Amino acid sequence: MTVITCIEDLREIARKRVPRMFLDYVESGSWTQSTLHANRDDFGHLLFRQRVAVNLEGRSIRSRMIGEDVAMPVALAPIGLCGMVHPDGEILAARAAEKHGVPFTLSTMSICSIEDVAANTTKPFWFQLYVMRDREFASGLIDRAKAAKCSALVLTLDLQILGQRHLDLKNGLTAPPKPTLRNIVNLLGKPRWMLGMAGTTRRTFRNIVGHAKGVDDPSSLFAWTAEQFDPRLNWDDVEWIKKRWGGKLILKGIMEPEDARRARDSGADALIVSNHGGRQLDGAPSSIRALPAIVEAVGSDIEVWVDSGIRSGQDVLRAVALGAKGTMIGRAYVYGLGAYGQPGVEKALEVIARELDLTMAFCGRTDIDKVGRDILL
Numbered sequence: 580m581t582v583i584t585c586i587e588d589l590r591e592i593a594r595k596r597v598p599r600m601f602l603d604y605v606e607s608g609s610w611t612q613s614t615l616h617a618n619r620d621d622f623g624h625l626l627f628r629q630r631v632a633v634n635l636e637g638r639s640i641r642s643r644m645i646g647e648d649v650a651m652p653v654a655l656a657p658i659g660l661c662g663m664v665h666p667d668g669e670i671l672a673a674r675a676a677e678k679h680g681v682p683f684t685l686s687t688m689s690i691c692s693i694e695d696v697a698a699n700t701t702k703p704f705w706f707q708l709y710v711m712r713d714r715e716f717a718s719g720l721i722d723r724a725k726a727a728k729c730s731a732l733v734l735t736l737d738l739q740i741l742g743q744r745h746l747d748l749k750n751g752l753t754a755p756p757k758p759t760l761r762n763i764v765n766l767l768g769k770p771r772w773m774l775g776m777a778g779t780t781r782r783t784f785r786n787i788v789g790h791a792k793g794v795d796d797p798s799s800l801f802a803w804t805a806e807q808f809d810p811r812l813n814w815d816d817v818e819w820i821k822k823r824w825g826g827k828l829i830l831k832g833i834m835e836p837e838d839a840r841r842a843r844d845s846g847a848d849a850l851i852v853s854n855h856g857g858r859q860l861d862g863a864p865s866s867i868r869a870l871p872a873i874v875e876a877v878g879s880d881i882e883v884w885v886d887s888g889i890r891s892g893q894d895v896l897r898a899v900a901l902g903a904k905g906t907m908i909g910r911a912y913v914y915g916l917g918a919y920g921q922p923g924v925e926k927a928l929e930v931i932a933r934e935l936d937l938t939m940a941f942c943g944r945t946d947i948d949k950v951g952r953d954i955l956l
Contacts, residue, residue: 662690
């Protein structure tokens with residue numbers, strides 16, 4: 580493996596190895612991508628206070644998220660199509676997370692199914708639910724997650740309708756790729772990817788195909804999916820899902836204090852301040868900018884986490900300093916997956932953990948759970 584010092588190193592390698600349409604899917608935001616860029620830029624405006632002559636022995640970045648011990652306050656976010664970034668991608672990412680001691684979240688829109696991941700890991704993972712119009716199918720997903728002994732359900736609230744991402748439309752995004760001349764030319768330059776895909780049977784949305792009514796092949800799948808995201812999703816549905824699930828519930832997509840209070844009052848265990856990585860409402864504020872007001876609104880009544888824009892351990896520390904009890908990373912680990920598969924995800928987690936530990940030390944702190952707003956200017 581090439582010497583990797585930061586997430587950007589993994590991104591550069593992934594760009595050479597992952598087919599264009601799938602890397603574009605991971606990287607792009609909606610419309611002008613202003614929110615996507617703000618997610619990154621606003622972290623950089625938060626400056627640290629350097630402290631010296633502090634005993635830095637015995638440092639710990641270990642923490643807890645919804646009662647689970649974690650090696651650092653980081654979880655792998657749900658990312659659709661991971662199994663198209665790298666063959667069997669969700670299984671490999673879940674194994675890497677298990678090895679490092681952080682939670683992995685499987686997306687409804689994954690290539691490897693709930694059952695695939697459960698059969699290839701030894702510790703419980705989390706499952707992320709998109710609510711579909713077909714509530715019988717949604718109920719089935721919840722029951723399958725229970726059967727797989729998933730330890731938490733992550734309910735995404737900000738994808739009732741799909742934001743427009745220009746590159747996905749221009750690329751004609753499908754899984755597997757359609758055999759167009761443009762795609763064939765691009766795939767011929769990705770021999771590692773092609774060889775890997777030839778060696779697996781997991782090439783489409785296996786949580787859906789064979790489980791949803793009338794979905795038996797890729798053509799029927801995409802027609803079904805286009806119609807199924809449910810614009811009627813509301814807080815009554817959250818109550819129904821919580822009762823149906825019966826376990827720990829995390830609500831993802833909160834950007835306003837009013838919604839944070841509703842999330843708290845719903846009885847959820849955690850909420851995630853998230854603008855879906857800048858992939859839904861363009862022109863919205865960054866997640867890190869929205870975080871402090873939401874922490875203030877709900878206090879310690881519910882765990883507040885944040886995602887969107889985190890590319891380093893420094894970003895994780897900034898989020899913790901502003902009151903987040905946990906963070907989620909998406910693109911950062913997918914770059915590692917695209918670059919090297921499971922070892923690449925492990926490397927991404929190692930990079931973030933090291934950056935988090937060293938930056939915390941430079942700020943004069945030795946325990947991540949005791950980091951507060953005072954480490955920032």
